[in-house]
Amino acid sequence: MTTNEEFLVFPGCMIGNRLPYLEKSARLVFEKLGLKPKESSFSCCPDPIGIQGSDHTTWLSLGARNLSLAEAENKNIVSLCNGCTQTLTVVNHELKHSEQKRNKINKILKEVGKEFKGTIDVSHFLTYLLHEVGVDAIKKKVVKPLTGLKVACHTGCHYMRPTEIMGVEENHESPQNLRKVVTATGATVVDWDEEHLCCGYAIERADPDVSYARLKGKLDSAIKGGADIIVAICPTCFSHMDNNQRNLTKKYETEYKTPVLYLTEILALAMGFSSDEIGLKNHRSKGDLKERFGGE
Amino acid sequence: MPFFPEYEIKKQVMDLHMGDKVHYCYQCGRCDDVCPVTKLVGADRYSPRSLVMLGLLGLTHVLLVDTPKNQFALWGCQTCDLCDEICPNDIVLTDIFNILKNASIKQQLAPEAYQQQAKMVMETGYSVPLQDAIARRRDKMELPELPKADLTEIQKILKITNFDKKIGYEAPKEEN
Ligand code: SF4
Ligand code: SF4
Numbered sequence: 001m002t003t004n005e006e007f008l009v010f011p012g013c014m015i016g017n018r019l020p021y022l023e024k025s026a027r028l029v030f031e032k033l034g035l036k037p038k039e040s041s042f043s044c045c046p047d048p049i050g051i052q053g054s055d056h057t058t059w060l061s062l063g064a065r066n067l068s069l070a071e072a073e074n075k076n077i078v079s080l081c082n083g084c085t086q087t088l089t090v091v092n093h094e095l096k097h098s099e100q101k102r103n104k105i106n107k108i109l110k111e112v113g114k115e116f117k118g119t120i121d122v123s124h125f126l127t128y129l130l131h132e133v134g135v136d137a138i139k140k141k142v143v144k145p146l147t148g149l150k151v152a153c154h155t156g157c158h159y160m161r162p163t164e165i166m167g168v169e170e171n172h173e174s175p176q177n178l179r180k181v182v183t184a185t186g187a188t189v190v191d192w193d194e195e196h197l198c199c200g201y202a203i204e205r206a207d208p209d210v211s212y213a214r215l216k217g218k219l220d221s222a223i224k225g226g227a228d229i230i231v232a233i234c235p236t237c238f239s240h241m242d243n244n245q246r247n248l249t250k251k252y253e254t255e256y257k258t259p260v261l262y263l264t265e266i267l268a269l270a271m272g273f274s275s276d277e278i279g280l281k282n283h284r285s286k287g288d289l290k291e292r293f294g295g296e
Numbered sequence: 297m298p299f300f301p302e303y304e305i306k307k308q309v310m311d312l313h314m315g316d317k318v319h320y321c322y323q324c325g326r327c328d329d330v331c332p333v334t335k336l337v338g339a340d341r342y343s344p345r346s347l348v349m350l351g352l353l354g355l356t357h358v359l360l361v362d363t364p365k366n367q368f369a370l371w372g373c374q375t376c377d378l379c380d381e382i383c384p385n386d387i388v389l390t391d392i393f394n395i396l397k398n399a400s401i402k403q404q405l406a407p408e409a410y411q412q413q414a415k416m417v418m419e420t421g422y423s424v425p426l427q428d429a430i431a432r433r434r435d436k437m438e439l440p441e442l443p444k445a446d447l448t449e450i451q452k453i454l455k456i457t458n459f460d461k462k463i464g465y466e467a468p469k470e471e472n
Contacts, residue, residue, distance in 0.1 A: 013424035016442045020434045027439070043421040043445035049375050050413040050423065053397035053406070058457040062417075065453060108456050112449045161377035162388065172381060197332055202374035205409040206367065213336050214374070279437060 007128070008070050009037035010088065012081035013044055014235035019262075021279030022235055026080055026125070026264040028278065032141050032271050033133055037078065040069045045084035048158060049202050052087070057104075063091030064105050064116040077122045080264075082234035085124040086158035086166065092122055093165045124159055126233050126263060127168055129181055138184040143272040145186025149292070151266075152192050152227035153178040154199065154218070154241070156234040172196060181263070182231055185270035192225030194218050199232075201240035209251075215241065216248055219256055229287070233263045245285040259287040269293055299357060306354025308395045312388070320385045321348050327379035327389055333372050341365070342372040344379045344389050351392045359396065362405055370396055371407055404464050414463040418454055421445040 009030075015022050030037055043062060044051070052059040067088060070077045079085040095102045096118040106115055123131075129138065155175040160168050170177060173196045179189045200214030218241070222230055232238040238260055245256035260283070261269075268278050275281070275295025283289060310319075327344040328334045334342050347370065350356050359366055370393070379389045400406050401414070413423050422445070434441075454460065460467075 011442065013422040017422060017424045017426040017430055020430060020437055020439055023439055024437050039443050041443040041445050043450050044417050044423045046417055047413065047423050050410050051417060052394055053371075054401045054410060054414045055398055055457060055459055055462045056394055058454060058459045058462070061453050061457055062450065065449070108453060111456060112452050114449075157374075157376040157378075162380050162390075197378075198374045198376035200374065202376070203333060203372055205407045206371040210333065210336055210368075210372065211374075214332060217332075217336075 006075060007035075007037050007078045008040050008073065008075045009125075010042055010045070010066075010077050010079040010081070010084050010122075011039075012079065012084040012235065014083075014239065015080050019235050019239060019282075021282045022080070022238070022262045022264065025262065025268040025273070025278040028273050029264045029267045029271065032268075033137065035133075038073070038075065040073065042066045042069060045079075045081075045087040048083050048087045048090070050205075057108075059087070060091055060094065060101065060105050061108050063087050064095060064109060065112070065114055067092055067095075067120065067122075068109060068114045068116050070120045071117050074120070076120050078125050078128045079122065080125050081236065082124065082156045082158035083236055085122060088122040089167075090162075090165055092118065092120075124168075124233065126155075126159065126177055126181060130177055135180055135184045138181065138267070142185055142270045144270055146266070146270050147186045149187040150190050150226055150228045151182050151187045152190055152222035152225055152230045153182055153195060154222075154230050154232045154237060155196070156232060156237045157198050159233060178231065178233060178263070182266065185266055187266070187270075190222075190225040190227050192221045192227065194221035199237040199240050201236055204240070208247075211240075212244060212247055212251060215244055216252060216256075219245070219248065219258060222258060227258065228292075229259045229261055231261050231263060231266050235262065238262045242284050257285055257287040259283065259285055259289045299355065301354030302356045302360075303354055305351065305356050305395060305399055309351040309354075309392055312391055312395075317385050317387055319352075321352060321383075321387055322385070323349060324384065326382050326384065330378045330382045332376065332378070333374055337368075337372070342369060344373070344393075347396060348387065348389055348392055351396055356396060356399065360400055360403055360405060367405060367407060370400055371410070398462070402462050402464075411463060414459070415465055418451070418459060418463075418465055419468075421447050421450045 160170045200211040204211035242260045248256040275293040
């Protein structure tokens with residue numbers, strides 16, 4: 001590995017400021033794989049839904065500021081969150097491809113002594129794992145293969161769409177990247193109809209009932225596919241699916257308790273870290289996590 | 297009731313990088329067909345096809361009126377981008393929705409949580425700022441402190457973009 005060995009990790013507000021146990025598992029996995037990411041004083045990416053929806057120019061400006069921090073260190077950004085990945089990728093794309101927008105935003109950044117140059121790339125950690133680390137290298141670190149564990153992979157919308165800009169070489173209706181990495185842990189990936197659909201988080205603020213109906217569709221589909229757990233690569237999808245199953249249980253009078261693991265949690269478990277080391281007890285939808293992985 | 301197109305919004309929609317393509321939205325409705333929200337609530341409550349039409353014609357005054365129905369008709373999008381992928385004319389519908397949403401938040405018509413999030417970014421630089429309880433949890437898990445964003449710099453940027461006015465922000469009153 002050359003240029004990418006030292007990347008800047010972009011954890012995003014959700015992981016750093018709300019779900020630190022996910023960060024813990026990520027750090028352990030980085031270490032196990034010999035990765036040495038650095039950090040930077042990034043702000044909110046900012047959120048592709050809320051802040052882009054509030055003011056497009058502000059969204060571009062703050063996104064460009066974050067990108068300029070990485071440019072100054074000549075390092076690529078690898079993000080642990082789909083939302084951050086999408087914002088930074090799309091802002092990077094928009095400003096690289098439109099001189100007019102670039103000039104407009106650089107005029108703003110100049111006031112704080114920064115400039116967007118368009119010299120670095122952004123990717124999600126899943127993409128990094130596949131292309132820079134490789135499935136074989138992951139397999140070599142697996143000491144507790146998750147044989148028999150049936151996993152529904154939830155890639156999440158903002159990792160792959162819009163496909164033209166995100167450039168992750170996925171068929172967005174049948175994403176494979178996450179399946180490849182999950183398979184490397186020894187687990188079995190199941191087929192489910194709603195794999196490519198939204199978890200429903202983004203409409204919770206407009207109408208929670210519709211949001212939960214969407215989530216119900218997702219869970220019913222995963223259960224029908226025979227999944228023991230769901231694996232997500234986005235902290236927001238993770239949090240929505242982990243937190244709200246109790247709401248579904250109340251609303252639909254059926255018990256929902258499918259555990260949801262974040263990408264680096266399932267990797268950490270397969271790499272031999274214990275449930276306690278990665279704070280698995282912090283999950284809300286516990287299901288049979290304890291029987292499977294032990295711990296407090 | 298007579299009505300007139302909102303030329304400013306219409307212009308913004310037409311000026312999008314795919315402005316020439318937007319012309320050719322022939323209202324085929326494939327976006328409605330693929331939209332998971334339309335599937336759940338029906339096109340009466342949420343329809344990407346209608347949003348494109350309203351934006352394109354500048355008839356947004358029907359949308360930018362304070363009713364719960366209108367609020368969901370715009371903010372009910374889960375931004376999953378499925379419609380963007382299916383549109384035969386390569387229209388990036390979600391970009392059009394953002395123009396409409398920007399206009400909506402300016403008139404304080406967005407769901408409260410969006411206004412709150414925007415305020416949070418103004419005040420802290422983050423959508424989800426670090427709370428004391430989480431800081432303690434980080435310590436307990438032996439996680440190092442993350443570098444803090446430079447708030448002065450961020451607020452300077454937000455001042456230039458007039459973010460406060462755009463989201464109807466009122467600064468907390470100083471006590472003295
Ligand atoms: S799919 Fe495209 S062309 Fe068809 S109605 Fe929707 S926006 Fe218009
Ligand atoms: S992006 Fe919005 S309008 Fe388009 S398919 Fe998804 S929920 Fe529907």
